[in-house]
Amino acid sequence: MDTAIETVGLVKQFGDKRALDGVDLKVPAGTVLSLLGPNGAGKTTVVRILATLTRPDGGRATVCGNDVVREADLVRRLIGLTGQYASVDENISGWENLYLVGRLTDLPRRRARARADELLEQFGLTAAAKQLPRSYSGGMRRKLDLAASLVGEPRVLYLDEPTTGLDPRSRNALWAAVRARVATGTTVLLTTQYMEEAEALADSVVVMDNGRVIEAGTTDQLRARVGGKVLHIRPTRAADLAQVLRALEGAGLAGASLDAEAGLVRMPIAGDAELTTAVGALASSALPIAGIDTHVPSLDEVFLSLTGAQPAGSGDAAQVRA
Ligand SMILES: Nc1ncnc2c1ncn2[C@@H]1O[C@H](COP(=O)(O)OP(=O)(O)O)[C@@H](O)[C@H]1O
Numbered sequence: 045m046d047t048a049i050e051t052v053g054l055v056k057q058f059g060d061k062r063a064l065d066g067v068d069l070k071v072p073a074g075t076v077l078s079l080l081g082p083n084g085a086g087k088t089t090v091v092r093i094l095a096t097l098t099r100p101d102g103g104r105a106t107v108c109g110n111d112v113v114r115e116a117d118l119v120r121r122l123i124g125l126t127g128q129y130a131s132v133d134e135n136i137s138g139w140e141n142l143y144l145v146g147r148l149t150d151l152p153r154r155r156a157r158a159r160a161d162e163l164l165e166q167f168g169l170t171a172a173a174k175q176l177p178r179s180y181s182g183g184m185r186r187k188l189d190l191a192a193s194l195v196g197e198p199r200v201l202y203l204d205e206p207t208t209g210l211d212p213r214s215r216n217a218l219w220a221a222v223r224a225r226v227a228t229g230t231t232v233l234l235t236t237q238y239m240e241e242a243e244a245l246a247d248s249v250v251v252m253d254n255g256r257v258i259e260a261g262t263t264d265q266l267r268a269r270v271g272g273k274v275l276h277i278r279p280t281r282a283a284d285l286a287q288v289l290r291a292l293e294g295a296g297l298a299g300a301s302l303d304a305e306a307g308l309v310r311m312p313i314a315g316d317a318e319l320t321t322a323v324g325a326l327a328s329s330a331l332p333i334a335g336i337d338t339h340v341p342s343l344d345e346v347f348l349s350l351t352g353a354q355p356a357g358s359g360d361a362a363q364v365r366a
């Protein structure tokens with residue numbers, strides 16, 4: 045299979061901060077790769093380098109075989125970018141925004157007009173074509189933003205946190221638009237803080253933290269790698285949570301975490317032996333326990349276990365599931 049995007053040992057330094065510390069990525073043409081990671085992981089920096097907006101300090105990156113530094117002009121002709129923050133012009137209508145992008149990317153007038161009409165239709169924005177974007181809802185603006193990045197029919201599309209802050213309905217609409225685009229063979233690099241989004245759209249996932257790749261695979265593989273199951277232990281008294289944690293640690297069990305809001309301790313367990321040890325530790329602690337159950341880890345728990353960070357906006361993510 046052709047490789048659409050490749051980075052090898054990508055390094056980016058901002059003063060003392062090493063934003064990227066040797067990032068290797070490979071995205072086969074026509075597939076969707078999700079770059080997943082908490083705030084500050086380096087996702088946007090990767091996208092900016094691949095979009096020729098920032099130069100790497102080390103390593104190299106290519107888009108459809110073209111080097112992002114030496115052949116930046118060629119790369120720019122192949123890509124579309126929807127950034128984390130909307131880049132639409134507030135003072136001209138939705139239609140004019142798309143027309144302008146078309147003209148800026150050298151489409152003839154007639155083609156630029158047709159493309160603006162076509163995309164508004166495709167994104168269900170025809171009725172709002174003549175309105176200024178400031179009258180649009182958040183979801184409509186993101187759709188306009190995405191439409192703008194598709195004017196030039198890019199072979200490679202970067203979506204940098206395209207749905208952060210969107211309500212679940214707008215998020216689903218945007219996902220549908222991305223899927224339609226992928227069906228035409230476009231390669232997509234999607235950054236997100238939502239495991240759900242990665243699962244909904246991506247063929248494969250790369251988890252980044254602190255400028256490094258820490259895991260790569262399909263979402264199923266990531267779940268499997270985190271291993272087994274998660275034990276949820278709910279003490280009768282919320283005040284006992286910390287003691288439950290200590291009892292488990294005292295029995296040599298590592299990796300438990302306390303979720304005060306949910307009123308439980310989560311403990312990843314690799315197998316039956318650990319489960320038995322955990323139950324034994326709780327019994328000898330004599331702490332009153334209201335419930336113990338085993339769960340297949342949620343995607344958020346996988347994320348937590350890989351990065352040690354709560355996925356930002358996991359509240360929103362939970363809404364999406366509901
Ligand atoms: N222009 C910049 N100047 C200084 N530091 C930056 C700049 N851009 C990003 N950084 C830093 O680099 C790290 C990675 O940032 P970023 O790529 O934006 O992460 P993410 O998109 O995953 O949240 C962060 O620590 C951030 O503060």
Ligand SMILES: [Mg+2]
Pocket residue numbers: 087088089128204205
């Ligand atoms: Mg970012």
